[in-house]
Amino acid sequence: MSGTPRRSLWRRARRWAVLLLITSLGIVAVLWSLERRLVFVPTSAQEEWLEPEDRRTQDVWFHSADGSKIAGRWLPPETPQHGAVLVANGNGGNLTHRGGLAADLRRATGAGVLLFDYPGYGKSEGAPSESGCYAAGEAAYKWLTDERTISTDRIILYGESLGGGTAVELAATREHRALVLIYTFTSLPDAAKHRFPFLPVKTLMRTRFDNLSKIAKCPRPVFFVHGRADRVVPFDHSERLYAAANEPKEFVRLDGIGHTRLPAELYLPALVSFLNRHAPRPVPAGE
Structure with missing residues (x-):
């Protein structure tokens, strides 16, 4: 009789262990199947398509390597010598939500600004994926060099959050300023x-954007910005990237700032100063 309670307790423990295992596996399976929906949060043009903030902005199109039609918006530079900023967006919205950013960059640097959407975002064809983001970024870069004849040493690659993955991929493989x-x-x-933290995401995730393994392959100046109050991408991620990056490099650390659009005055003056100190042929700032 004395063994019966122990056996009963053991059976209950086994049932709970099996239930916990099944529940955990179920959660993992659901997240695995929904991975792309969790990573990519596009806004289609039918949902929202905003007018550009700068009236000089032009709608443009180009094609990625797989033939997908990619939508872009081009804000021309003050002069061709000012070059261009190629902006790779974060994971949400579409390019029209970056009209203010384009105007800020144009005013600060005098450079042209090219916004583009990943496949499945805005008016771009296809479905979003890591490879699709890389291909769209490559197509945007090619459009700048081929269609607008922007010199490669005058192209600034600008990556915002998820877009940092596309920008780092380009910086590791293409000439840039x-x-x-x-x-x-x-x-x-x-x-x-x-x-x-309780899931084996490092093993299971198919979408990688492994910036840390690529950042040392980026040979040109690197400028980092991160808010210490970021609750989406921890601040120490930029610390680790900065430590692995080549010189010259600079890190603007912002107290009290989270994962949100950054006011221009918090970092653009420092960026212009950094570019003028380290670019091969400095150009004057914008108006």
Whole structure:
């Protein structure tokens, strides 16, 4: 009789262990199947398509390597010598939500600004994926060099959050003037681990954007911005990227700032100063 309670307790413990295992596996399976929906949060043109903030902005189109039609908006530079900023967006919205950013960059640097949407965003064809983001970024870069004949040493690659992955990929493989990373993560699985610490996301995630393994391959100046109050991408991700990046580099650390659009005055004057100190042929700031 004395063994019966122990056996009963053991059976209950086994049932709870099996239930916990099944529940955990179910959660993992659901997240695995929904990964792309969690990573990419596009806004279609039918949902919202805003007018540009600068009236000089032009709607443009180009094609990625797989033939997908990619939508872009081009705000021309003050002069061709001012070059261009190629902006890779974060994971939400569409390019029309970056009209204010384009206007701020144009005013600060005098450079042209090219916004583009990943596949499945805005008016771009296809479905979003890591490879699709890279292909769209490559197509945008090619449009600048081929259609607008922008010299490669005058192209600034600007990546915002998820867009940092596309910008780093381009910076590791294409000539450019400088790389700008705004609250960018070391890798997407690292960022997901912060949100889901109890799940094996580093093993299971198919979408990687492994910036930490690529940043040392980026040979040009690198400028980082990150808010210490960021609750989406932890501040230490930029610290680690900064430590791994080549010189020259600069890190603007912002107290009290989270994962949101940054007011221009918090970092653009420092960016212009950085570009003028380290670019091969400095150009004057904008008006």
